[in-house]
Structure formats: C-alpha cells, structure tokens
Amino acid sequence: MLMIRHAIGSRLFLQTEDYSVIREEENWVITAAAKKEELENLIAFKEELNLFVVGENEKTWYYSSDASIKIVGSDKVQVTADHKTVYPV
Amino acid sequence: MIKVFTKSDGHSASNEWVESHFSFSFGNYYDPENVNFGPMRVLNDDIIQPNKGFGIHPHREAEVVSIAIEGQLKHEDSLGNSGVIEFGQVQRMTAGTGILHSEVNPSATEPGRFLQLWFFPDTKQLPPSYEDVNFDINQLTNQLLPVVAPTASEGVAMIHQDATIYLSKLEQGKNLDFNQEDGRKILVYVIEGSVLLNDEHSIGKQDSARITDIAALHLKASEDCLFMLIDLPGGES
Numbered sequence: 001m002l003m004i005r006h007a008i009g010s011r012l013f014l015q016t017e018d019y020s021v022i023r024e025e026e027n028w029v030i031t032a033a034a035k036k037e038e039l040e041n042l043i044a045f046k047e048e049l050n051l052f053v054v055g056e057n058e059k060t061w062y063y064s065s066d067a068s069i070k071i072v073g074s075d076k077v078q079v080t081a082d083h084k085t086v087y088p089v
Numbered sequence: 090m091i092k093v094f095t096k097s098d099g100h101s102a103s104n105e106w107v108e109s110h111f112s113f114s115f116g117n118y119y120d121p122e123n124v125n126f127g128p129m130r131v132l133n134d135d136i137i138q139p140n141k142g143f144g145i146h147p148h149r150e151a152e153v154v155s156i157a158i159e160g161q162l163k164h165e166d167s168l169g170n171s172g173v174i175e176f177g178q179v180q181r182m183t184a185g186t187g188i189l190h191s192e193v194n195p196s197a198t199e200p201g202r203f204l205q206l207w208f209f210p211d212t213k214q215l216p217p218s219y220e221d222v223n224f225d226i227n228q229l230t231n232q233l234l235p236v237v238a239p240t241a242s243e244g245v246a247m248i249h250q251d252a253t254i255y256l257s258k259l260e261q262g263k264n265l266d267f268n269q270e271d272g273r274k275i276l277v278y279v280i281e282g283s284v285l286l287n288d289e290h291s292i293g294k295q296d297s298a299r300i301t302d303i304a305a306l307h308l309k310a311s312e313d314c315l316f317m318l319i320d321l322p323g324g325e326s
Contacts, residue, residue: 089145
C-alpha cells in the first residue's frame with residue numbers, strides 16, 4: 001500500500017494499492033493512480049509531501065527534496081524521490 | 090497591530106491517548122488563513138496519557154522544539170539520541186534531510202503536557218541533529234528567560250532560525266516590557282493564567298497574540314501566569 005501524507009501533521013492525501021516504484025539512477029520514480037481531488041491536493045502541497053510504502057513489518061519513506069511531482073494523463077501522479085529510508089513498524 | 094487568537098480560533102483534537110490544541114493548521118485541521126506566522130509553522134499544546142505517545146515517525150525540513158510543562162516526555166531518534174525532559178528542560182531537533190523519532194510519556198501514572206513548536210529552517214538540507222538543555226526555573230519569575238535562540242549558550246538551545254523563545258512566570262500585577270526591532274514579529278502564548286498586552290488585549294490559557302509593527306510591548310499579569318514570548322523575523326505572513 002502507498003500512502004502520501006502531508007509532512008506537517010500527516011494529513012492523508014492519497015492511499016492506494018495501484019502504484020509502482022522504479023529505481024532510476026539515484027532516484028525513485030513513484031507512480032500512483034489518483035482521483036481529480038487527490039491530484040489537486042498533491043499539487044497544492046507538493047513541497048510538503050511524504051510518501052510511505054507500508055509493509056507488514058516495515059515502512060519505506062520517500063520524499064522529493066525539490067518537489068518533483070507531475071500529473072500523468074488525467075488520473076496518475078508521478079513523484080521523483082531523491083530520499084529513501086526504511087524503518088520497522 | 091496585536092491580533093488575538095483565542096483558543097477557539099485554533100482547533101482541538103483528541104483521541105484515547107492525546108488531547109491537542111493546534112494554534113496553526115496541523116493534520117486534518119487546515120485553514121489556509123492560519124498556516125504560519127513568519128517562520129513559525131506549528132504550535133501544538135498536547136496532553137499525553139501515561140505510557141502513550143507518538144511512535145516512530147519521520148520529519149524533514151523543520152526545526153522542532155518541545156517544551157515540557159507537566160510530567161515527562163521521552164525522546165528517541167534514528168541518530169541514537171535519547172532523553173527525558175520535564176519542566177525546566179527544552180529539546181530542539183533539526184529534522185533537516187530527515188530523521189526518525191518518537192516522543193512518548195514514560196510515566197506509568199501521570200499524564201504529560203508539552204508544547205510542540207515547528208519552525209521553517211533558515212537553510213534547507215541541514216544535517217539532522219538533536220539537543221536538550223536545562224534552564225533555571227528560578228530565573229523565570231517576573232522576567233523573560235531565553236530558552237531557545239539562534240546562538241547556543243548555557244541553558245539555551247540553538248535553533249537554525251532567527252527566532253528566540255522566551256519563557257516567563259509573571260506574578261499577578263507584575264509587569265514586563267519587550268522592545269522589538271523594526272520589521273520583526275512577536276508571538277505571545279499563554280500556558281497558564283492570563284496576561285494583558287499594552288493595557289488593551291487580555292489573553293488567557295491557550296490564547297495567543299500575533300504582533301506586528303509594534304516597537305514596545307507591555308505585558309501585565311492579570312493573574313499569576315506562565316507564558317511564552319517568541320521573537321520572530323519579519324517577512325512572509
């Protein structure tokens with residue numbers, strides 16, 4: 001499961017199982033399905049997004065330090081993250 | 090201008106283990122007109138039940154200050170730091186490029202109250218760091234005691250922002266004056282009791298005042314009070 005939250009207070013912007021994470025050189029390109037309202041929020045708060053891939057015993061935290069985010073088509077968001085941390089839950 | 094924000098102008102949230110009062114937008118409370126005051130972004134007044142707290146979670150690009158008011162707060166982070174603070178201590182965490190931490194009330198019996206303040210850092214991508222400092226609670230009475238400032242000193246934690254946090258216990262009827270430089274801002278937050286600002290604006294527990302374009306601030310305790318005064322740079326609202 002992918003969750004995208006506001007970095008200030010963890011407000012949830014997107015939760016989905018429809019996503020992919022692809023390694024590209026030093027970055028991670030995370031693409032996820034999202035509805036129109038979700039996309040609007042993600043763009044509005046693009047400087048302050050934390051992305052979490054939630055596993056059974058661990059979470060993987062990603063973020064983009066330069067707010068690299070774009071809309072793909074009309075129903076997908078793509079974030080290019082340059083930071084990744086895995087931690088147990 | 091002195092703009093008073095009463096407790097009801099903010100937002101309260103609670104669950105079985107924490108009761109929070111948010112002075113600024115936080116979590117699911119979002120008011121685009123109440124996001125920040127200069128570089129100050131978060132002011133939460135939290136009461137945490139015994140043996141409960143905020144489990145391990147990440148932060149980035151924030152200067153996070155915690156001030157214990159009642160009870161204890163235990164900090165642990167991914168840098169290997171740990172510490173327990175109580176009244177008379179303050180902790181500062183630079184999230185910078187990223188840090189994982191937890192903040193819990195370690196007491197088995199007593200709830201804990203603490204203030205959680207976040208500031209935008211003056212520099213991005215700082216290396217994460219943590220410190221906690223002790224201040225002399227006897228020095229709080231009827232004066233402004235700096236506990237967080239841009240430059241570290243004894244009893245003062247260092248923050249990566251041009252901001253200074255003062256605490257004060259002002260006895261009923263006593264006065265204090267704070268002179269502000271041109272273009273800077275002041276935030277006053279009442280922790281307990283009530284205080285009168287410039288003989289005109291009365292603020293009580295969990296109320297705050299956001300002050301701009303005033304060179305001299307006069308504070309008079311309407312009753313015994315504990316408050317926080319934050320000297321902030323000007324600029325963005």
